[in-house]
Amino acid sequence: MFENDTYNYKGWMTSDYFLKRAFGALLYQMAATLILYGVALVAFVALILVIVFFAGMAGMAYT
Numbered sequence: 444m445f446e447n448d449t450y451n452y453k454g455w456m457t458s459d460y461f462l463k464r465a466f467g468a469l470l471y472q473m474a475a476t477l478i479l480y481g482v483a484l485v486a487f488v489a490l491i492l493v494i495v496f497f498a499g500m501a502g503m504a505y506t
Contacts, residue, residue, distance in 0.1 A: 454467075455467030455470070456468070
């Protein structure tokens, strides 16, 4: 499907072919999204743990 590229480096983003560049950009976006969602999830879980800990220390935990 893809012949040899003009450039010596065989990277996705420097390819002569639009589909290679498009899929490369899509994969970069997906990787960035996973990283951002991972950081947000860790922060959310940490916040929930802190709230539950302090609620338990204050005697407001529901059991």
